[in-house]
Amino acid sequence: MRVLIIEDDVDTASYISRGLAEEGHAVDHFTDGRDGLLQATTEDYDVIIVDRMLPGVDGLHLVRTLRGVGKQIPVLFLTSLGGVDDRVNGLEAGGDDYVTKPFAFSELLARLHALARRPPLKGEETILRIADLEMDLVRRTVRRGSQMIDLQPREFRLLEFLMRNQGRIVTRTMLLERVWDFHFDPKTSVVETHISRLRAKIDRPFANDLIHTTRGAGYSIHNGG
Amino acid sequence: MVADVFSRTAVRLALGFAVLIAATVIAVFAIIYWQLSSELEQRVRLRVLENLDALSAIDSHEGFSELAEIVSAEANSPRASENIFYLIDKDSQFIAGNVEGIPFFQNWRALTESDYKRLIGPNEERDRYFALWRRVSNGMLLVGGNDRDMRHVNDTLLGGLIWGLAATVLLSIAIGGMLAYRTQKQIDYIATTLAAIGEGKLDRRVPRLRGNADLNHIGYQINATLDRLQRSMERSNQISTDIAHDLKRPLGRLQQRLDTALRSARTEAQLQAAIEASLGEIGIIVETFDALLRIAEIEAGARRLRFTIVDLQQVLADVAEVYQAVADDAGDIFVSRLGASRSTKVLGDRELLVQLFANLIENAIRHCPKGTTIVLSLREERSTILAEVCDTGPGIPVDERDKVFHRLYRLDKSRSTPGSGLGLSLVAAIAELHNAQITLDDDAPGLRVSLRFQPAPAPQLQFA
Numbered sequence: 050m051r052v053l054i055i056e057d058d059v060d061t062a063s064y065i066s067r068g069l070a071e072e073g074h075a076v077d078h079f080t081d082g083r084d085g086l087l088q089a090t091t092e093d094y095d096v097i098i099v100d101r102m103l104p105g106v107d108g109l110h111l112v113r114t115l116r117g118v119g120k121q122i123p124v125l126f127l128t129s130l131g132g133v134d135d136r137v138n139g140l141e142a143g144g145d146d147y148v149t150k151p152f153a154f155s156e157l158l159a160r161l162h163a164l165a166r167r168p169p170l171k172g173e174e175t176i177l178r179i180a181d182l183e184m185d186l187v188r189r190t191v192r193r194g195s196q197m198i199d200l201q202p203r204e205f206r207l208l209e210f211l212m213r214n215q216g217r218i219v220t221r222t223m224l225l226e227r228v229w230d231f232h233f234d235p236k237t238s239v240v241e242t243h244i245s246r247l248r249a250k251i252d253r254p255f256a257n258d259l260i261h262t263t264r265g266a267g268y269s270i271h272n273g274g
Numbered sequence: 275m276v277a278d279v280f281s282r283t284a285v286r287l288a289l290g291f292a293v294l295i296a297a298t299v300i301a302v303f304a305i306i307y308w309q310l311s312s313e314l315e316q317r318v319r320l321r322v323l324e325n326l327d328a329l330s331a332i333d334s335h336e337g338f339s340e341l342a343e344i345v346s347a348e349a350n351s352p353r354a355s356e357n358i359f360y361l362i363d364k365d366s367q368f369i370a371g372n373v374e375g376i377p378f379f380q381n382w383r384a385l386t387e388s389d390y391k392r393l394i395g396p397n398e399e400r401d402r403y404f405a406l407w408r409r410v411s412n413g414m415l416l417v418g419g420n421d422r423d424m425r426h427v428n429d430t431l432l433g434g435l436i437w438g439l440a441a442t443v444l445l446s447i448a449i450g451g452m453l454a455y456r457t458q459k460q461i462d463y464i465a466t467t468l469a470a471i472g473e474g475k476l477d478r479r480v481p482r483l484r485g486n487a488d489l490n491h492i493g494y495q496i497n498a499t500l501d502r503l504q505r506s507m508e509r510s511n512q513i514s515t516d517i518a519h520d521l522k523r524p525l526g527r528l529q530q531r532l533d534t535a536l537r538s539a540r541t542e543a544q545l546q547a548a549i550e551a552s553l554g555e556i557g558i559i560v561e562t563f564d565a566l567l568r569i570a571e572i573e574a575g576a577r578r579l580r581f582t583i584v585d586l587q588q589v590l591a592d593v594a595e596v597y598q599a600v601a602d603d604a605g606d607i608f609v610s611r612l613g614a615s616r617s618t619k620v621l622g623d624r625e626l627l628v629q630l631f632a633n634l635i636e637n638a639i640r641h642c643p644k645g646t647t648i649v650l651s652l653r654e655e656r657s658t659i660l661a662e663v664c665d666t667g668p669g670i671p672v673d674e675r676d677k678v679f680h681r682l683y684r685l686d687k688s689r690s691t692p693g694s695g696l697g698l699s700l701v702a703a704i705a706e707l708h709n710a711q712i713t714l715d716d717d718a719p720g721l722r723v724s725l726r727f728q729p730a731p732a733p734q735l736q737f738a
Contacts, residue, residue: 134576151560153553203595229596233568233629234561236636236697242600265550 050074050165051093055085055111056100056127061150065098068154069161082106089115094122095165098157099144101128101135109142116143123164125157136232155220155266162217177212180272182251182259184212193255203228204247211260211270220267244268285458288450295446296439303435307428314424318404319382322419325357326408329415338412345415346370349393356420358390358403363413376416378407385418460489464496476504509680517566520695521559528555565696572703577623583730584627586659587618590652593631597639605644608635611651618652618659619730622708630704633697634663634723642667646720658711658726666720675714 052069056062057080066076077092079085082105089097089111097115101108112124126139126147139147146160177184181194189205191198200208207228211219221240225231229239244260252258259270333341345361349372360371368374373390385403405418460483470478479500480493535548571577594610601608620627631650638648642665649664670678679702701723705712711726 134580137580149564201595229592230625231596231628231632232625233632234564235632237597237600237639238603239596239600242603243596245603246599 050095050161052076052161053085053089053092053094053097054078055082055089055103055108056080056098057103058100061100061127064154065157068158072158080104082108082111086111086114089122090118090120096123096125096161098125098127098161101126101139109138112139112143125160125164127152155218156222159218159220159223159267163214163219163223166217177209177215179212179215179259179270180257182212184208191251193251196254198250200247200250204243204250207243207247208251208270211268214269216269216271218263218267218269223267285451285454288447288454291450292443292446296443299439299442300435303431303438307431310427310431311424314427315404315421318419318421318424319406322357322404322406322417325417325419326406326415329417330408330410333410333415338410341410341415342370355401356422358385358392358405358416358418358420360390360416361410361413366414369413371416376405378414380407382406384421456483457489459483460493464489464493468496471500476500476507516695517562520562524555524558528552531555562696565700569696569700569703572626572700572707575707577626577707580623581621582624583619584622584624585619586627586661586727587612587614587652589624589627590631590650590661593628593635594650597632597635601635601639601648604639606639606642607645607647609647609649611649611653614652614654614659616654617729617732618654620659620708620727621730622727623704626704626707630701630725631661631663633701637697638663638665638667638721642720655726657729659729661725661727662722664717664720664722666717669716669719669721670714672716678714679712 050069052074054062054065054076056065056078059080062078062080066078069076077088077094079088082103084105085099085103086106099108099111103111106114108126108128112126115122115124123145124143126144127150128135128139128147129150136147145164148157148160175185175187177186182191183193184191186209191200191205191208207224210224210227222234224240225235228243231239244262248258248260252260257273259272261269261271263269329341329345332344342361345359348357349359349370358371358373360373360376361369363369372393374393375391376385376389383405385405387402390403401420401422403418403420405416407414407416409415463483464480467478467480479497482490482493531548531552535545535552539545539548590610590612594608594612598608598610635648635650638646642648647666649662651662651664653660678698680699702712705725709728713724713726715722715724
């Protein structure tokens with residue numbers, strides 16, 4: 050994965066680039082908004098990380114310009130502003146996701162993976178499959194092997210999100226935002242509870258587990274391992 | 275110094291009033307003077323006409339010589355100084371009277387000293403006479419009446435005016451000055467109090483004085499504002515202290531963990547465990563800051579700009595769906611009664627409303643013993659939409675019910691469970707943003723949190 054970081058805080062930038070390099074990704078870093086924008090329009094990247102507050106050209110403006118010239122590269126905003134307005138403004142300007150500082154690297158990495166490998170939007174993709182698990186998004190049915198599985202609407206959404214990101218780790222925060230539309234950190238085990246209910250239906254009656262927990266990072270759905 | 279005194283509002287007002295009162299008094303006197311003068315002049319003319327009529331009657335009934343005799347007698351009578359008489363024959367020769375040398379004129383004329391020559395009696399008073407000529411059988415007769423009464427009345431009036439004016443002006447200056455002094459004293463007190471507060475003496479207050487009710491009202495308002503300011507400053511000081519205390523605990527634990535790891539961790543697994551635990555402590559610190567920033571953002575009120583029509587019934591149903599399972603796993607009984615029959619739409623921020631109810635339910639799950647029944651309900655109550663979260667847990671003592679909304683406040687018995695003490699402050703901030711009234715009651719046993727929302731205004735009917 051080729052990543053462009055546009056971030057004026059050198060400590061944060063080196064924290065991210067070191068982490069990404071260790072994971073085997075190629076990273077370019079610019080501290081100035083204008084330079085970063087030029088780089089983003091002339092080179093090809095899988096994902097761009099943009100700080101909201103930048104010297105030269107600020108993050109919102111940068112992304113708007115990028116979208117204006119037709120670049121559809123996924124953009125992840127880094128922001129120290131945790132307010133809703135900042136989040137909504139970022140997404141409205143054309144950002145695809147955001148992470149609030151301070152953040153755990155695993156959180157950032159999971160989101161970058163989800164963005165970079167986001168499949169192109171295909172309208173006809175109505176059936177998601179992994180191993181013998183099959184999800185029909187139109188009929189709203191789930192079956193594993195020959196057995197139909199009955200899911201609550203929210204369980205269906207949870208499974209769909211996991212399936213769309215199959216093979217990748219999704220964090221607890223990502224699940225809260227995308228499945229439950231929770232933009233705060235619950236003090237009870239909301240995610241764990243619902244994952245465990247889903248497991249009871251998807252995995253427990255069957256021989257091999259598909260939903261896996263990566264300690265300290267999140268969950269993923271994949272075959273084997 | 276003098277200029278300073280005159281530039282003060284109170285002094286200027288007092289002097290202004292004195293001038294106004296003096297002008298009013300003078301105007302009233304002028305009107306009285308003018309009316310009285312014309313009335314008195316009218317009386318003098320009547321007197322002259324009566325005399326002329328009487329003398330003309332003598333002339334026409336008893337002849338010119340009899341008239342001359344009577345005029346002569348009148349001219350010599352003691353009353354004569356009030357009137358003048360002047361009788362001449364056809365050749366304009368003097369026949370009788372107490373004046374002479376007055377030429378003929380038509381209509382009334384006011385004769386001054388230079389117009390006539392007095393023959394009989396004193397002329398000390400330098401009287402003015404209103405006089406009229408009239409033809410008689412063998413010549414002409416002039417009769418005039420003096421304005422002495424008029425002058426006396428006017429003199430008296432003028433004296434009254436001067437004394438009255440002096441007294442009025444002095445009195446109004448005295449009263450105005452006294453009021454001005456009092457007002458000035460109150461203003462000075464307010465000014466010095468505000469100056470002292472500016473220097474940081476926040477406990478100073480404007481004293482209440484007798485007198486000017488308006489200024490006392492202003493003083494009262496200033497004091498009330500200062501009370502609020504002082505309370506809010508004390509509270510924010512308290513919050514700073516609380517934040518410091520609250521952050522010291524995880525920071526202390528963090529320090530201990532890292533220190534222990536440095537001294538005694540020998541294996542990679544031990545180091546890993548120490549680092550993970552440390553990150554956990556940092557997470558708690560960051561969470562506290564996040565919550566504080568979020569409360570500040572909500573209290574700033576800017577999120578009202580993003581308000582949309584939100585169906586509370588839907589919000590509560592979503593929240594209930596999430597927490598039904600969580601409560602089951604925690605060994606509690608969760609019941610939702612969302613049976614409102616009318617519209618449950620409010621103007622609000624869906625995300626925050628979800629957080630509000632999630633917070634309340636999580637509080638119940640975390641702070642109540644296992645087996646607690648938690649009821650989430652929504653119904654209408656008169657014109658409001660009433661949402662309630664009730665539990666059968668230990669409740670909150672009456673005297674602590676207000677305090678739990680304060681930032682970082684935690685009940686003693688909940689100190690042992692993890693939490694920032696910010697959950698209910700956040701709930702209160704969200705409720706206030708939505709103009710929802712929040713109350714805590716004893717549910718006997720347990721706690722009942724009630725939120726009363728105003729329904730959203732009915733949408734305008736659109737005819738496409």
